[in-house]
Amino acid sequence: MRVILDGMGGDHAPGEIVKGAVAASGEMDHEIYIVGQEEKIRAELKKYKYDKKKIHIVHAEEVITNEDSPVKAIKRKKDSSMVKGLSMVRDGQGDIFISAGNTGAQVVGGRMILGRINGIDRPALASIYPILGDKACLLVDAGASAESKAHNLLEYGTMGSIYVEKVFGRKNPRVGLVNLGVEEGKGTSVTKEAYQQLSQAPINFVGNVEAREIPAGACDVIVCDGFVGNVILKLTEGLAWNILKLLKKKFLDGMKAKIGALFLKSKLGELKNEFDYSEYGGAPILGVDGAMIKMHGSSNANAVKNTILKGIPYAEEGVVDMIKGAITDLEEIIAGEQQ
Numbered sequence: 512m513r514v515i516l517d518g519m520g521g522d523h524a525p526g527e528i529v530k531g532a533v534a535a536s537g538e539m540d541h542e543i544y545i546v547g548q549e550e551k552i553r554a555e556l557k558k559y560k561y562d563k564k565k566i567h568i569v570h571a572e573e574v575i576t577n578e579d580s581p582v583k584a585i586k587r588k589k590d591s592s593m594v595k596g597l598s599m600v601r602d603g604q605g606d607i608f609i610s611a612g613n614t615g616a617q618v619v620g621g622r623m624i625l626g627r628i629n630g631i632d633r634p635a636l637a638s639i640y641p642i643l644g645d646k647a648c649l650l651v652d653a654g655a656s657a658e659s660k661a662h663n664l665l666e667y668g669t670m671g672s673i674y675v676e677k678v679f680g681r682k683n684p685r686v687g688l689v690n691l692g693v694e695e696g697k698g699t700s701v702t703k704e705a706y707q708q709l710s711q712a713p714i715n716f717v718g719n720v721e722a723r724e725i726p727a728g729a730c731d732v733i734v735c736d737g738f739v740g741n742v743i744l745k746l747t748e749g750l751a752w753n754i755l756k757l758l759k760k761k762f763l764d765g766m767k768a769k770i771g772a773l774f775l776k777s778k779l780g781e782l783k784n785e786f787d788y789s790e791y792g793g794a795p796i797l798g799v800d801g802a803m804i805k806m807h808g809s810s811n812a813n814a815v816k817n818t819i820l821k822g823i824p825y826a827e828e829g830v831v832d833m834i835k836g837a838i839t840d841l842e843e844i845i846a847g848e849q850q
Contacts (some may be wrong), residue, residue: 512826514819515605516777518547519574519592520612529555531815536565538820544605546571562711571595581615585618585623593617597624599800606826609793609818611806620653621799628831630838634798635667636737636805637674640743642728649675652737653744653794659736661704662845664688665712669841670797670834671732674715678795678821678826679731685732687720689739694719700794709734711844713837778824792821797834802826 516532517527525547533556542565545552549570550753556566575584583671588594593612597620599605610617616637638653639758649668653660659667668686677683686704690698695706697719709716720729722743729781735743792814802825806818824830 512541514543514603515596517609517610520544527812529641530812533559533561534816535819546596581619585620607802609804611810623800625801631798638794645728650733654741656736657738664705665708668734680826685717685731686732689735690719795820
């Protein structure tokens with residue numbers, strides 16, 4: 512299997528990208544192709560010992576930055592690491608594309624270069640959502656589309672269910688729809704219609720879930736539009752880190768507190784790791800005709816390594832082909848609701 516890695520995407524590229532690629536290479540047999548400015552990437556690779564048969568460089572002169580317009584960048588920067596990397600997957604020269612670069616450009620690039628899966632209206636960004644003391648779940652959509660129709664939410668739930676089952680190895684994952692309350696009649700006209708469609712889908716739909724239930728692990732796949740999903744993610748991230756900062760401040764306030772902190776140091780470290788995005792890998796972009804993962808823009812080497820290693824099942828388990836096979840059932844459900 513060939514992993515295509517954007518060597519120029521992210522705040523710490525290419526240094527942390529290369530370092531993470533080398534670390535991942537040491538733990539797997541698959542090949543990694545780092546796409547980007549060859550001179551810079553090679554200079555970083557010289558810092559490490561690695562199997563030269565497993566890591567390769569593909570030169571791409573241009574770089575898509577976070578300031579670039581996504582559509583214009585994909586159309587005009589043909590020799591960028593992102594466009595070249597996605598093209599390699601499209602042309603069968605790679606099995607999965609991974610980048611920490613411009614999110615909008617990666618979503619647009621997926622649509623324009625790989626193309627949407629036939630029958631999928633809108634691809635979705637599926638983010639790993641940490642659950643305290645339990646296994647992480649998947650939030651779909653995390654920001655690819657700010658507004659969604661009912662059939663989009665049906666697509667998100669179905670794609671997310673397939674991903675969690677095949678990549679997380681979780682049988683019959685629970686799918687929940689974010690809403691104002693758990694009752695069937697709650698919410699907007701869109702969520703009410705989505706509830707009916709999800710109820711008919713061949714997935715384990717557990718109904719509506721309230722936002723307060725999400726951190727407690729109410730479901731394995733959280734379904735919502737990209738606006739709501741992005742707010743949930745950023746609120747959770749901000750709250751988690753502020754609680755950790757407050758705990759740190761409290762444990763440094765006086766000698767007794769410091770002594771107590773020494774006894775709890777390992778447990779506090781475990782708590783911090785549960786909120787650490789670098790441990791979970793990146794966010795798959797579901798609904799495009801190829802495997803691709805978006806990493807956090809500030810990804811360090813550990814995040815890059817984990818994204819590569821945890822992204823392997825995405826390609827190996829044929830998630831894209833399974834989504835294609837599930838589309839026929841969705842079309843019948845949507846058609847039935849419209850009659």
